[in-house]
Amino acid sequence: MAVINELESDLPRPDDTHVPGGPKVRVYKPTTSAPQSLPLVLFIHGGGWFAGNLETEDRTCRMLCGLADSLVVSVEYRCGFDVPLETEVQDCVKAFSWAREQAAELRADPKKLVVLGGSAGGALAVSAVYQLIKAEKGDQIAGLVCMNGLSVLPEATPPGYKHLMKSYVENDGPLPFVSGKDTFGLYEYRKITAHNIATNVFPTAGGPAAMHGFPPTYVVTSDNDASRDDGTVLEAVLKDAGVRVKRDNFVGLAHYFWTFPLPKANERFWESLIGGIRWTLEASDSHVASP
Numbered sequence: 198m199a200v201i202n203e204l205e206s207d208l209p210r211p212d213d214t215h216v217p218g219g220p221k222v223r224v225y226k227p228t229t230s231a232p233q234s235l236p237l238v239l240f241i242h243g244g245g246w247f248a249g250n251l252e253t254e255d256r257t258c259r260m261l262c263g264l265a266d267s268l269v270v271s272v273e274y275r276c277g278f279d280v281p282l283e284t285e286v287q288d289c290v291k292a293f294s295w296a297r298e299q300a301a302e303l304r305a306d307p308k309k310l311v312v313l314g315g316s317a318g319g320a321l322a323v324s325a326v327y328q329l330i331k332a333e334k335g336d337q338i339a340g341l342v343c344m345n346g347l348s349v350l351p352e353a354t355p356p357g358y359k360h361l362m363k364s365y366v367e368n369d370g371p372l373p374f375v376s377g378k379d380t381f382g383l384y385e386y387r388k389i390t391a392h393n394i395a396t397n398v399f400p401t402a403g404g405p406a407a408m409h410g411f412p413p414t415y416v417v418t419s420d421n422d423a424s425r426d427d428g429t430v431l432e433a434v435l436k437d438a439g440v441r442v443k444r445d446n447f448v449g450l451a452h453y454f455w456t457f458p459l460p461k462a463n464e465r466f467w468e469s470l471i472g473g474i475r476w477t478l479e480a481s482d483s484h485v486a487s488p
Contacts, residue, residue, distance in 0.1 A: 208259055213251065219291030223251045224303065225262040225269040236267040236339075236478060237305035239293050241325070243316030243345075243453065245383050246285060247278050254315075257456070261313075264471050268305040270296045274321070278386060282324075282398045289314075289325040290332075297337055309478055311340040315417075316375070316424075316453060317383075319346025320399065323431070327400040330410045340477025344417040344470070345452050348401045348427045350384050352391035355404035358433055364425035373451035377423030401431050408438035413480035415473030416444040417466075422452040441480045445469045 212224045229235065240258050242249040251273045262269045274288035293312065300307035314322030326341050354362045365377045384390075389399075396403040414435055418428035428444060435442040447454065447466065455466040 208262060211255075211258075216291050216295040219295065220275065220288040221251065221273040222292055222295070223255075223258070223271040223273070225258050225271070226303070227262050227266050227268065229266055235303075235305045236265065236309040236311060236474070237296055237300055237303070237307070238265065238267045238269045238474070239289075239296055239310065239312045239322075240269050240271040241274070241289055241312070241314030241318035241321045242271065243314070243318045244276060245379075246280075246282060246317045246321075246387070247276055247383075249276060249318075254456075257315075260467065261470075264467055265474050267311075267474070268303055282387065283395075286321055286324045286328060286398060289321050290328055293325060293329065293337075294334075307337070309339050310337065311342060311474055311477055312338060313342035313344070313474070314346065315344035317347055319343040320348050322346070323348050323400060324398050326411060327407070328397060331397075335410045335412070338412045339481040340412050340474065341414040342417075342470070342474060342477065343414065343428065343431060345419055345422060345424060346416070346427055346431065347380060347383070347424050348431045349399055350389055350391060350394055350402070351426075353394040353399065353402040354430055355402060355434065357404070358430050361429045361433055362426045364427075364429075365423050368421060368423045368425065372421065372423060373454075374457075375423070375452040380424055401427075401434055405434055405438035408435055408440060411435055411438065411440045413441040413477040414443075415470075415477050416442065417470065417473070418444060418446045419450045419452055419454055420446055420448045421450055424452065443473060443476055445473065 242254045258269045258271045272292040274285045312322045400407040416428045418425045432444045
C-alpha cells in the first residue's frame, strides 16, 4: 500500500465548486493520465446527520483518490439538527446528477459511478441510491459502498431480520467513538420511531421489496460497534432482493476505526475497501454484459 503522506503530497490541489441549485462539492483528481476512463466516487461524509463539511474527511478522500485511482467528488450536503433528513438526501442526489453530467469534462467514466458513504453518510448513500432508482436513474449507478452505515433504526428492522440485529445488545455500554446510546440519541432527536420511519430515507426498513434494483453493494462493518448489524441486516435484505452484495466485518475494531492511528488495521481496511470498490464495478460490468 502507498504511504499516506506521499498520496497527500502527490495529489493536485482539489477544486471546490457549487452544484447549481445544490450543495458545494470538492473534486479530487488522481495523477493518472488515462483519458475519460477513471471511476468516479461520490463521497458522502459522516457526522450523525448534524455535523461535517468538506474538511471533515478530506484525508479519506485523498486516500480514496490515490489508492483507488479514481476521481472523487465529496459532497458538503446541508446538515444540522434543524435540517430535514430528506433535504440532506436531496443534496446528495443533486451532487450525483451533477457528477454524472460533468464526468466527461472531469475525465471520468459516467458508467463507473460509485456512491460511497460512511456512518450517517452511509445511510445517506443508501437513501440517495433508493431515490435515484425510484426516479428511474438506477442504471446510472455502478455501485454502492456503505461503511459503518446507520441504515436502519433497530426497532424498525423488517420482520424476518430481527434475529440478525444483535449488536446493540452485544455491544451495549461505553464504546470507542460512537456508542449505542449516541446512536439512539440521534434517532430520538429526529423523532424517528419504528412507527413513523420513512422508507424513502431508510429503505432497509422496507425490506427486500424496497431494495429491488440496487446496484452491486459493498458493506463495511466493525465488530466492536453498536451499529454493526445495521450492515448485517442491510446485506441480508439486499441479498433477498436479488442484489449482489459483499460484506467485510473487521473483528475487534470500533466505529470508523480507519480515522484513528491504527497502522495494521488501517492497511487491512484500505486494501479491503479498494477491493470492494473494484468488486462493485466488476459486478456491475458483468451484470450489464449478461443477456
